Amino acid sequence: MSGYYTDEVHGKHEYFDLGNFALTTGYTIPNARLGYKTVGTLNAARDNAVLAPHMFSGTSAFMETYVGEGRPLDPAEHFVILPGQFGGGFSSSPSNTPAPFDRGQFPLVAIADDVIAQHRLVTEHFGISTLRAVIGWSMGGQQTYEWAVRFPEMVPRAAAFAATARNPVHNQIFIDTWTELLTSDPAFRDGFYDDPAEVRLGLQRLAVSFSLMGLSAAFFREELWRGLGFVSSDDFRQGFIRGYFAPMDPNNLLAQGRKWRASDISAHTGGDLAAALGRITAQFFVVPFSEDLFFPPEDCEADCAQIPNGHYRPIETPMGHFGMFGLRPEDPAAVDAVIAEMLAS
Amino acid sequence: MSGYYTDEVHGKHEYFDLGNFALTTGYTIPNARLGYKTVGTLNAARDNAVLAPHMFSGTSAFMETYVGEGRPLDPAEHFVILPGQFGGGFSSSPSNTPAPFDRGQFPLVAIADDVIAQHRLVTEHFGISTLRAVIGWSMGGQQTYEWAVRFPEMVPRAAAFAATARNPVHNQIFIDTWTELLTSDPAFRDGFYDDPAEVRLGLQRLAVSFSLMGLSAAFFREELWRGLGFVSSDDFRQGFIRGYFAPMDPNNLLAQGRKWRASDISAHTGGDLAAALGRITAQFFVVPFSEDLFFPPEDCEADCAQIPNGHYRPIETPMGHFGMFGLRPEDPAAVDAVIAEMLAS
Structure with missing residues (x-):
């Protein structure tokens, strides 16, 4: 929980x-x-x-x-x-x-x-x-x-x-991408972790793919993270994208992802x-x-x-x-x- | 080797x-x-x-x-x-x-x-x-x-x-994505595997991200894999993308990826x-x-x-x-x- x-x-x-x-x-x-x-x-x-x-x-x-x-x-x-x-x-x-x-x-x-x-x-x-x-x-x-x-x-x-x-189909491949990133963490243990915080590496990896696909090449080209108060694209990726997913439950995300995919x-x-x-x-x-x-x-x-x-x-x-x-x-x-x-x- | x-x-x-x-x-x-x-x-x-x-x-x-x-x-x-x-x-x-x-x-x-x-x-x-x-x-x-x-x-x-x-920068995030996918394989062992074939899971995971980014949403929307002799998008992803990367050396890919990124x-x-x-x-x-x-x-x-x-x-x-x-x-x-x-x- x-x-x-x-x-x-x-x-x-x-x-x-x-x-x-x-x-x-x-x-x-x-x-x-x-x-x-x-x-x-x-x-x-x-x-x-x-x-x-x-x-x-x-x-x-x-x-x-x-x-x-x-x-x-x-x-x-x-x-x-x-x-x-x-x-x-x-x-x-x-x-x-x-x-x-x-x-x-x-x-x-x-x-x-x-x-x-x-x-x-x-x-x-x-x-x-x-x-x-x-x-x-x-x-x-x-x-x-x-x-x-x-x-x-x-x-x-x-x-x-x-x-x-x-x-x-292309969107399905995106879901496959973040699913691989999330579940690759050995702490994921096929979903039988005790605390979602144990899967922090998997959640961090997942965040990389949402940085890639969630916004656009133009967002990064135009450095629009500046308008959000970040000092670099890395700062944005860590402070916003990684921070967003960090507290979530991996199994919950996967259950939703399967619905989304199908x-x-x-x-x-x-x-x-x-x-x-x-x-x-x-x-x-x-x-x-x-x-x-x-x-x-x-x-x-x-x-x-x-x-x-x-x-x-x-x-x-x-x-x-x-x-x-x-x-x-x-x-x-x-x-x-x-x-x-x-x-x- | x-x-x-x-x-x-x-x-x-x-x-x-x-x-x-x-x-x-x-x-x-x-x-x-x-x-x-x-x-x-x-x-x-x-x-x-x-x-x-x-x-x-x-x-x-x-x-x-x-x-x-x-x-x-x-x-x-x-x-x-x-x-x-x-x-x-x-x-x-x-x-x-x-x-x-x-x-x-x-x-x-x-x-x-x-x-x-x-x-x-x-x-x-x-x-x-x-x-x-x-x-x-x-x-x-x-x-x-x-x-x-x-x-x-x-x-x-x-x-x-x-x-x-x-x-x-957006392209750098793509490189980060496949780097995470490739190196997440425990067999990668920080690059000190004995045989690249041991890292087959990492190479398979990397292939997912190249399926996502290498072509386009239109390629999959229009089912253009048909023209390449595949019977489904999954068949294409396995036969073409995964097959392409499978024999490669993970460290070689990473050395090239660092050049590409910078x-x-x-x-x-x-x-x-x-x-x-x-x-x-x-x-x-x-x-x-x-x-x-x-x-x-x-x-x-x-x-x-x-x-x-x-x-x-x-x-x-x-x-x-x-x-x-x-x-x-x-x-x-x-x-x-x-x-x-x-x-x-």
Whole structure:
């Protein structure tokens, strides 16, 4: 157990009890739970809920940074549900599930399982029959696609930032890269370490690959780390990227990584991606970041062209995939503009 | 010692004895040697030599694939010198240098040292005072830049394919990535393995990162491995990328990687890159590959703009950095066209 996945670090969480949760992957998580946060108030008509699942390595606290007075996700107007995901550290995860599903033997989970669990939270717990919108970044965007295809009647609007409907092969190779880096640490012990801090070398190695792929060549060419208060690219890599991953649980990251790698909404249609995208009825905003090395704009644009009500809104930024982190003020402003357009659609 | 760095695998090599070679990095390699090959005949005026150094992980046999009857590098017209480099396996390298400079204790070498050694071969052994041209790809391109800045009077023409004058920071992070992957193998033993084949896990891990960065997202999106005879992307990654690196010597790769990482012609001018590029008198052809993740076209274009007689000739290819491998016929044809233009300039 890590002290990282706590309310002290990420703010107060609620938990929805899923019981013995049967995964689409053929396992059952006993006494499963979904962690979540909410901001704002569900109105009497129960029609003002926006669901905002989080990205790989993140928590429900992340998308909360896009909620605020006077912003598109204004809690005075919207009830924002910030659900967790399996492996996220608050929901059922390798770090918090008892044997025989603990640590290195946590079951294989799919993006679909996250969405099915979130659907139960939304319908059973909150009694909501239609969401106002679903939005997410990266793995949160993969979940957004899954929501829009699996439950189209509940999703009139959606925005997927830096995500695709089917994870690109090149992106899978990136996941293979950081997986090799993380698990190469002898202290990883096939996932049966006692304390995640023992795997610090593996987490440091993983951080190298996120420095490589998370931003862009332009970020380093233009020395944009200066604007973040770092004195060198090495200082940035150590202070920001390595520091970000250092407190996390390796098994949690791997459980999420397997979901990310296999993400593919065409599982709904026997591998026919066009058919799966054709099921989306939402006003669906596809929003790549221009220099993204995880989810290239070309892939996002190809998805969008096959969505009946697809709206392609690329955001220019040298921050690459990390455009959502708000590393420069232009980026969250551009994201907010798309959210506003989407909510008004 | 590996059976890989042999004439049986790479064709007949010659060797130039460098004696006790003082490196710019502050070490001396005892009884150093430079391996090389030649194609064609040096004419009586000694003015038809083209120097073609090779890339990271390659040997003198590689650029030989660009030499041929009826091609721009026609051996009937040109005397093509294909020099090795320190760490390349034929020249003085961790794999062939006796203790106390063997294996994990091979000295730090710079691109400048390769070029100084090659200059001695060209002048002392062949009695050449002016080359017709220098051309190279990747680390061979880094050597091309070094030649043009260090010995401008000897280089009237040059072409650097997929290379920059100063290695980009983002590219350094890539080198850090594969270095971590390679050296994470416990069998690496800080470089003091007995047989490179023991480090097969490290070489396999390294291959993952070259699958990620060597080609492009487009290569995998468009399934271009089909044209190479593979049945899946995994088949390609195992058969081509992993197979390519498997027989190599890890210490040799690391010695080359350190040179690659530190490459910077502004070392000639106290860090002033514009001043260093300004010293180039050659008709200098800067040739990026459009999807290159190692040396982005933007960096190449910025270099070219500061070269007095710079000619920017980008080549469009989904093969990324590996555009030089001739994975589709359009690529070597485009490379040949630039070589022809350069030789005629």
